[in-house]
Amino acid sequence: MDFSYSPAETEFRTALRSWLADALPTGWGETVFEPKDEDERARFRLDWERKLHAGGWSGINWPRAYGGRGATLVERAIFAEEMARARAPEGLNIIVGHNLVGTTLLRHGTEAQKQRFLPKIISSEEVWCQGFSEPNAGSDLASVRTRAERRGDKFIVNGQKIWTSFAQYADWCIALVRTDPEVRKHAGLSFLLINMKTPGITIRPLRQISGESEFNEMFFDDVQVPAENIVGEVNGGWAIAMTTLAFERGPEDALGRQMRFKQELDELLTTLASLKRDGGHVIDDPIIRQKLAKSITEVEIMRLNALRSISRYLNGEDRGPDVSLMKLFWSHAAQRLYDTALEALGPLAPLWGSAATAGGRFQLSWLQSKAFTIYSGSSEIQRNIIGERMLGLPR
Amino acid sequence: MDFSYSPAETEFRTALRSWLADALPTGWGETVFEPKDEDERARFRLDWERKLHAGGWSGINWPRAYGGRGATLVERAIFAEEMARARAPEGLNIIVGHNLVGTTLLRHGTEAQKQRFLPKIISSEEVWCQGFSEPNAGSDLASVRTRAERRGDKFIVNGQKIWTSFAQYADWCIALVRTDPEVRKHAGLSFLLINMKTPGITIRPLRQISGESEFNEMFFDDVQVPAENIVGEVNGGWAIAMTTLAFERGPEDALGRQMRFKQELDELLTTLASLKRDGGHVIDDPIIRQKLAKSITEVEIMRLNALRSISRYLNGEDRGPDVSLMKLFWSHAAQRLYDTALEALGPLAPLWGSAATAGGRFQLSWLQSKAFTIYSGSSEIQRNIIGERMLGLPR
Amino acid sequence: MNFGFDGTQRSLGDTVARLLQSVPALTAPDLDPRQSDRVYEMLAECGLFALLVPESCGGTGLSLVDTALAVESLGGGLAPPAVIATLAATDAIVRHGHEGQRRELLPKIASGELRVAIALLEPGCGYDPHTMKSTIANGRLTGRKLLVPGAAEADLLLIVTGSGGKPTLALLDARSGGVATQVQESLDPTADFHEVVLKNVAVRPESLLGGASPERAVERLMDVSATLHAGMLMGIAAQMLHKTVEYAKIRVQFGQAIGAFQAIKHRCADMAVAVEAGQSAAYYAFWAIAEDSSDSPRAAAMAKSYCGEVARMVCNEAIQVHGGMGFTWELGLHRYLRRAKVLEHAFGEGAWHNERIVAATLAALIPETNRQWEVA
């Protein structure tokens, strides 16, 4: 075990840190922030990703052949830390494009698919979305009903998807579709790459309880998909989707999220240090300090859990149910963090927007956090996976 | 809704209070306590029950015909409160004899059985134990295998029971036995009354994690039970056992337990008020006070939950899954209470016995509390009952 | 002794619940504070505001405990918090108003003609009425009040403030000179919160409540408000439990209703236990404050603290069991989540009331002299 860094790793960190100092606007994270409007924010994040790419900091751990720089997993972790330190913006294409589509294609795509798609993911020229869940296939994902019928050199796709993040900004979609309705439900699924500009696709934004519309419903009406845009074999989609989900819940994702939670926790601590109530500083309230200590510890453990998984992969182990452990932990810990934030804000916690402490960011995050334990595989699904695949308990 | 008492109820309370003042030894609960030795304590409790009976305070809500005084449920509740106020000892025969056997016989016994058994329960001349669970029939109680074969005017009983409270002091046992192994498992059970002096019964004490041996294993080897000692019909035992369990978990039981938790909580508060640490009183620690507040509230709610159920019965409703709500609540709340007690005792919490704060009673109770969520129907079973029978969720 | 409600009490609860159900906008997903404009009038028409007014003043002459189920229905139906502010103010005037206030105001409150808003919170203060910065000096009240529900529509403001270093209650015309009211953005815009700025507002002695013991009037207002909030919170929790159980019966995954899975069934059972326990605490508090029982401050504190925790847990679990649908705007569960949160933070959160619970319990248990014992 060794948490110290090699000279090469330290050099990587220094280079990134100095690049970030130049690339981010002056006053970033202190006086300058992301746009509030959702569409503007999406454009802002896409611009930021393109800037990262121009600087050579996009998809760093991908092979050089597809535009990456072949960075090690440790460098990937340093990357996450430095982004956190600089409070750099999140990306629009990171979660689906980089983490899901990229990694899935690297494992299961044909060489032609890799050549066609990977460079444009890394450059963020093409944004991706994920069409897996359906109204009746949520936790029970293998029940997807969206049909893809083979006609000549095309698949004809009909059906409905739901919870599609950023579909409104996406150029492409990975979709899990049913190609054989006659067989056992897991055995009749395929994995398609669908151009979002194809006629027959309708998007309807879904508002969340936070008021934002990160998610969408997607309707496919006789959508034509060229046959070469299948990943893997026909009816072999389930196993590929499982790879995708393992990356969705993996340490790369967890480190990115930890970055954001750490920023918000630090902001909470500095806010409470300056917030006065009944003549004292809120930060000095021993009851609140106990809860803060728990969140400080849990946010640190989020990072350590992710680093442990990365180290397991470095030491030759495969991705497995460890990703479910990680997701279950961070999702519930983050909910506790925002519950604590609102408790600490006290009598004025109900205020929203400009009148609220810290501009209402903790209230918004609190609302958003309610979804953490549901999306990307609900806590119930993660517990099944851990119980059965890791602990070996019977189904 | 009315928590005030009628003149008759107030008179009942006054009479009981003055009787208790006379009946309990001087200094009771302050300088005079129950014996520490388990056998001595059992005898002490039995003596106390007989004293209660002599004073006319035993089985007060039973019909006069069987030795009770036909008290109302409200008087029953006042009784529990006054016993708590006086820190009166628990009884040995209350939980099984009075609450389970008595109430079951009152509902399902023949007149002859009532005449024979009830007066001796109320007088504590005969102590009872409960032979329901078996090593392979715990949560899955309907799986009992102890066989009872009819031979002439007798049942011949063979098998093993477990978790039998106070079997070592008991004169009689209620037993759930299999009389028909061929039918569906719930349909082949009968409910027997077994004299513990019958040849063929062996008792082996089971030590609990607290070091005490409240429970036993019981082995039946060709035990002869007169045929008239069946309650209800042959193969009709399951429904009767369910009545018994509803009383085991009922408000009478809950009020008795609440009595003890309230005593211990008060003892904890007075202990912490006099306990000094680092120059201050432990009771002034704001972090500990938060946890104490929760336990104070929960112990009060235990009482209120029980009173609500009693009021439901008064208002004509039947006993139902409300008893599972009550048991689930008090068992977990009591565990939190003793966890809080040990936390509050702080660095010296590991001490035991005479060296420990308050003589180590909180440490013993903490150990004992681990069983609360398991016996009398585990929390998992209670949740099934509430989910299915109260909320109507599918099996 | 009977810890159950009688026919009249139950029927009041049902009436209010049905009436609110007839206004779909109340529980609609969108956060429009105006969607409930008509509700106050409807509730007045059905006699809600007359309940606590003595018969001699044109009311029904019931006690707070009679309203417990009605308040629960107000909570579950997402009635605006301004409604319970008027109920709490009615109790304050009945118990601590002088003859003039009772005679003049109560009949108009009973008929729905007068609405009262309660102003407690201030910037930089907690919930303790002793620490408020606003004060009455030389017959003038100056201060700044936050998160006052329904202040813009209110005819009267019941203001928790200080006078001569002691907490007091001033009952003022909302249109008095020097009163400025402005909408405040909040987590639950439908709670209709306002900031009220008070600048040298004239306060005549006859506008004060509580006569010679204004502190008792303030304490009672806090306890009554805490209890009413606890009741509202339990209404939300019961409603969330109900919706969750119904959803678990019809939502199918893996070939069966999700309510058959223990992961869901047992969670629903835990929600039911929490609702039962919270109701026990809330109902007892209603009884205790109605009877002015000596333990009523403690009972109110227990109810507010515990029911806030219950509502929080139940709302979170309700969203979780509803899965993806749970966090959509359209299903509207967020309305209950938001409302529960703002009620949790009104008239004392858990930690604040917990401290009061311990203090009250110790005061009853241990005579002050014993507190100084030491253990060797």
Add this chain to the structure above:
Amino acid sequence: MNFGFDGTQRSLGDTVARLLQSVPALTAPDLDPRQSDRVYEMLAECGLFALLVPESCGGTGLSLVDTALAVESLGGGLAPPAVIATLAATDAIVRHGHEGQRRELLPKIASGELRVAIALLEPGCGYDPHTMKSTIANGRLTGRKLLVPGAAEADLLLIVTGSGGKPTLALLDARSGGVATQVQESLDPTADFHEVVLKNVAVRPESLLGGASPERAVERLMDVSATLHAGMLMGIAAQMLHKTVEYAKIRVQFGQAIGAFQAIKHRCADMAVAVEAGQSAAYYAFWAIAEDSSDSPRAAAMAKSYCGEVARMVCNEAIQVHGGMGFTWELGLHRYLRRAKVLEHAFGEGAWHNERIVAATLAALIPETNRQWEVA
């Protein structure tokens, strides 16, 4: 950067685990403090006490992080806490002992010839070494120490005490004049706790640790001990998880293994998440104190607080899943429950360390001057 253990580290863990398994009495149900008499010697024979001793003093010259898995095995195997007291004392002598102490004591510790007991707690005090009542004055130490594991068998006592108003460490012969040792009854008799009464015990200057900065030696001892305790707690938690999962696979009710029921399966999953998280915290603390990283006090505090909570939760759930068998004496789960509890209360409970975590975090995050900002 590699947050994994190498072959040597893993093998050390396995060796200790196997060695302890060969002593069934260690985990037997009965609470006999003597059941583990031979264990100290066996561990010495396999070289455990040489690990932290520099090669120049006859040891293996490893660092604390190398012992993390071995400490976890000590926890899971219910090795007596006296074992880790000697390990913590070894670190104290290596880092803060003077040349004479190092040269004289370390070789004998390495060989198992010398055992060290650590005395911290005092009546009426908390965990803070600054508040101890025992003191050294005029070369004489007087005080009373409680819950000292293994004091009767120890050759040396490492005593946290005060001198000139500051915390300091005295390393004394356990048989010095004025030292009286007596067994203390405890929740876990197998932890072998003693009371140590010190009456005018002679303390020569060369018996002190830490040279010019004794406070740093005390702080380090607290952090090292907290971390070692966190490691032991995780050993218990991992062992309880393992036993619970194995039981859930074989115990049949309602016609299937209970591990198939979500009520049990999901609880096991939550236990696994807790164990993973606790190990993350504990392993990082081992690394941080081994490297003397600037965040090591915070890392140790996090590990002790969090792992105490994890072990508590996992032990409770383990008993629950085992049902009736869980609370029998014979199955012996109570041994782990008791041990976890006494370890939780040693070298700082959760609340105490939580306060340190917040203080350390704020100190790093906010320069002191900023603490005085006010919000309008």
